[in-house]
Amino acid sequence: MGLREATATLLISSTAGLVSCAGEPVEVEQLVPRIVAVHPFDASSFTQGLELEEGGTLLVGTGEYGESRIYRTTLEGQELASAGLEPERFGEGITRHGGHIWQLTWRGQVAVKRDADTLEEIDRVPYPGEGWGLCSTGEELIMSDGTDTLRRLDPGTFAELDRFQVTADGLPQENLNELECVDGDIYANVFLTTDILRIDADGTVTAVIDAAGLPNNAEPAADHVLNGIAHVPGTDRFLVGGKRWPDLYEVELIPAQ
DSSP, X not given: OOSOSOOOOOOXXXXXXXXXXXXXXXXXXXXXXXXXXXXXXXTTOOEEEEEEOTTSOEEEEEOSTTTOEEEEEOTTSOEEEEEEOOTTOOEEEEEEETTEEEEEESSSOEEEEEEXXXXXXXXXXXXXXXXXXXXXXXXXXEEEOSSSEEEEEOTTTOOEEEEEEOEETTEEOOOEEEXXXXXXXXXXXXXXXXXXXXXXXXXXXEEEEEOTXXXXXXXXXXXOOEEEEEEOTTSSEEEEEETTOSEEEEEEEEEOO
């Protein structure tokens, strides 16, 4: 998405203790990314979705009208396949689930289902509201729409199954953007900030990752912000990037000092 009208406000203090839906106190970890490697990235990509496949290839979904596409690349920067959207479609989050890839559109209210090997379109499914981020738990899809609510979706049909609110200290957390599902948790970029939230299955924030220390080497622009987090399968590492960032950071999450 472009620079939206909303201003993201993260309502968590560095010492906050949260309360779960069951009323039990939940400690919020304060984490920062430690860079372990830097990979080249296409600086023309207005990154909306990021996911690392089991084989080590990277899926990237991009936005902006007239530029939106999904492509597969190596971590060394060799593009392997690409599929575009119509000029009137603004691409958003992507995720792979088995043999298919789902791609959101911002205000187009349609999700594109693609063949995971070829990236060719198979189907289109309508949905209400905006589309921002998307990830697969292996059992279902999780979708963000810029509000404080996440949606659970059927991975085969994209039918909505449920919605749940994301809260910190009982306060709703809005502007949830690009998503990554990892071992029962959901990681969410907070739009227009350098924060990433770790959210449990009940919608409670359990960690705040302050990524302000990652160098933003994009050309100066208000919406060339942090966006995109992808788990590295089989490790505790993540790939983190941004909109038109020329670098993709491979990081470990460590306690903040």
